[in-house]
Amino acid sequence: MIGNSGANFSRRLKDFPSSPIRKLVKYADEAKKRGKEVYHLNIGQPDIPAPDYALKNFAYRIPEVVAYTHSYGLEDLRRLWAEYYKDIGIDIDYSNLVVTTGGSEAIMFALFSIADFGDNAIVFEPVYTNYLGFAEFCGVELRAYPLDVRNGFHFDNLNGMEKLVDSKTRAIIVVNPNNPTGVVLSREEVELIVEFARRHNLWIIADEVYKEFVFEGDFVSFLSTGYEKVIVVDSLSKLFSMCGARVGALVSHVREILEGVLKLGQARLCPPLLGQLLAIEVFKDKDSYRKYLKQVKDEYRLRRDVVWQESEGSSEIKIYKKPEGAFYVVAALDVENAEEFAKWMLTDFDRDGRTVMVAPAAGFYVSDRGKDEVRIAYVLNSDKLRNAIKILKEGVRVYKNRG
């Protein structure tokens, strides 16, 4: 009973970007049906279980009436989460933190709150692809400040960024630690951004969902810079391997933003109760979650090192600087079109029945750069990951020499 109506859809639905992370999924599904094993390095879905003490306690605390929560989220959760912030040296009150349906919703609320239809915001590219989607959703144009794979996506200055600013520029969007690049901004880089935002009276939308996964240097939150026009996007998806719980947060010192966001929150009623209850169980036991985070961080560091070692000196996979955080890296491959290659890996290639799925990085760019790059998410254990990187290198070689 599915028809083709030839009906008139919105232009914005047609224009809406496809996810570079998920657009090749059908080829992966087909490969699996043909019996191939696919190593998924395309999506930031960790293989790590959520904290077991929290899962166990949660099972006993499922309420009879699965009711709406406050549109801001459960107060207990907000208070525990704010305590967590204080523990890591960021001074916020629970009233500064609003629970959202994943970090995704916090992104959307932030963009809507500070920009009108037709306004624009500056992003460093490559940028977490979902910003492209939410910008389209909110009718906000993204203007790309280009970073370069050969500098490991770092910067010494923001030369040329002025040119992106006009009367409709409302914000700079920063992801730190970065998805997709794995970069952790230095204090100097953070200060350059703050100084620029201050000069142009811009909001900073700072996506800090990977803040616990920093392997080199220190994490500097934009909430701690003294600059007020900051909206932080947070999420428990990655920290506690609970992506499916859809529990995120929007954090700001600015009361008008929090009051405005309440109206947006009321329109969608509330964030998911069950995920919030699980999150409460996670946060209730500080010793346990700290231990958990340490273990997880050590595991990601190990994996980061595997990717680095296996690609070091390789001509097929070029990573110019060891990524400092999160669990991603953008690598330049020795191919012209990484999307074609990534698809070919699923449709035409395997080694002993195994192949690798990566996310073409072009979808993380606003401009048409990055065509030879891919994002690698190191969400598999070291053995599988090592094998996956070997297969990827081999794939590049075979792809280049194919008929």
Added chain:
Amino acid sequence: MIGNSGANFSRRLKDFPSSPIRKLVKYADEAKKRGKEVYHLNIGQPDIPAPDYALKNFAYRIPEVVAYTHSYGLEDLRRLWAEYYKDIGIDIDYSNLVVTTGGSEAIMFALFSIADFGDNAIVFEPVYTNYLGFAEFCGVELRAYPLDVRNGFHFDNLNGMEKLVDSKTRAIIVVNPNNPTGVVLSREEVELIVEFARRHNLWIIADEVYKEFVFEGDFVSFLSTGYEKVIVVDSLSKLFSMCGARVGALVSHVREILEGVLKLGQARLCPPLLGQLLAIEVFKDKDSYRKYLKQVKDEYRLRRDVVWQESEGSSEIKIYKKPEGAFYVVAALDVENAEEFAKWMLTDFDRDGRTVMVAPAAGFYVSDRGKDEVRIAYVLNSDKLRNAIKILKEGVRVYKNRG
């Protein structure tokens, strides 16, 4: 650390409507702090537990890795949900149904998919208030076709609706059974709407989340009318008293809509896993959920009758026609400004320490009509409800005779 930045917010955040359901919450909170008991007839949060068999089974099925699901939702859930549709005589395939984060997200996806910024849609007013919010979110103007409390919000024709249509009109939005009015459309009314939509090549966005709660007449789904340009908003929040689970659906026969919605779905990654797992447990046992739905419907019918009996012939609370479905009714009160009155009930009135909170109906209107009306949600048991309606009547009397 909350400051007032005097910063530049978006106009649309300023313009965003406050929820009439929740805007008086602070007065209710204050009343409770002063020791008053507040009967909440303002919000559609049932007091009824979710199906207990499902809650129990769910507790044993919480996975270790709380992972993202497919952006369309779990296939198992979609298949079970589609079977439910077939059982109630609506022929859809599981591929026609996309799981969303509550019905709220389905509303947003539907509006975004068929209307561009600056387009418009026709609503019957009063309309479920959250359409006002999501229309603002999507930059879609709502044009109100007025229904009248004295006709019990029914209609014999759509005279005058033509005048609302211009080149930017994309859809008619219909909530059936209706929130806030409790109206169930007759087959003739459904056909009038379809005929109008067909004539003007409009989409019908049909919100059918209360379809199981029909006490008089038959529920006619817009999916069964033969008209193709239909997008149905569905939700399990009310049917199974799992509002906090945030599990809804968008249903359509039109493939391009489903494909487009996948892109929107990917941007926000997935609907909540835990709520979906609970929903699977609900749907897995058809005999049990059918029994549950029958009990719940009988309970709401009983409550509907209590509201009707207690207000019948009253000059304070005027309900002109017995509502046929859902668990709401819009009543005209013998006051000029129902919002002022509703606030006064919380701040200044009680009977034996008890008062009542209702939702001012003006917030359900696009135009400035409805100022003397309130929405009553009958989400309390019959005894409490009877008492609440008595207190409400008494409140109106005292309010009118106050100094």
